[in-house]
Amino acid sequence: MNLRHEILLRLSQLLSVTCGLFVCAFLCAWLAGCATGGGARSGESLALHLLHSPAAINLDDDPGPDGFALRVFATTARSSKGSVLPAGDLEILMFDGAIREGAPLPSKPRKLWTFSAADLRAHQSQSTLGTAYEFLLRWGADKPAGGRITLLARHRDRQNRLTHSTTSILAVAQP
Numbered sequence: 001m002n003l004r005h006e007i008l009l010r011l012s013q014l015l016s017v018t019c020g021l022f023v024c025a026f027l028c029a030w031l032a033g034c035a036t037g038g039g040a041r042s043g044e045s046l047a048l049h050l051l052h053s054p055a056a057i058n059l060d061d062d063p064g065p066d067g068f069a070l071r072v073f074a075t076t077a078r079s080s081k082g083s084v085l086p087a088g089d090l091e092i093l094m095f096d097g098a099i100r101e102g103a104p105l106p107s108k109p110r111k112l113w114t115f116s117a118a119d120l121r122a123h124q125s126q127s128t129l130g131t132a133y134e135f136l137l138r139w140g141a142d143k144p145a146g147g148r149i150t151l152l153a154r155h156r157d158r159q160n161r162l163t164h165s166t167t168s169i170l171a172v173a174q175p
Contacts, residue, residue, distance in 0.1 A: 046086070048153045048165035049073040051132075055171040056149070059138055065173055067138035072153050072165070073129065081130030088157035090115045092137060098169045099150040105167075110149070111142040144172050 050072060056065035073082035093109040123133045149172055153165040
């Protein structure tokens with residue numbers, strides 16, 4: 001089995017439980033009367049949602065976790081389904097520790113991944129939940145300092161407007 005197939009298999013297995021919760025959240029929003037629509041329009045209010053593996057995963061042959069699987073969905077007031085992001089950059093920030101929503105974030109993340117609009121096309125996928133952006137991210141030399149990390153997604157459009165997801169905490173097993 002090649003490495004790419006093995007990684008995709010692991011991603012599928014790890015996201016299955018979390019995906020069920022996400023489907024329930026979308027169904028609740030839909031039942032509340034959300035409209036359907038296409039991609040986000042320029043200047044339209046945007047919300048980012050993170051769906052990730054419950055714990056960091058091992059992506060290589062060395063023991064211990066070295067990254068995580070992540071899906072980012074962008075929704076608008078017009079649609080509870082994932083929408084195509086407007087032109088701009090998507091950043092994924094990783095911080096050490098468990099940072100609660102609303103608490104101040106450290107000025108510098110442990111690791112920052114930046115994806116341009118062109119980069120995002122390679123990560124874009126379609127499902128019954130709409131458009132999502134799927135990532136397998138390795139932290140490389142920027143290994144987390146403790147047993148938990150906090151993730152945050154941030155989108156900067158061409159007008160320099162920022163949209164943040166809520167913070168999301170991920171367990172990191174210590175070898």
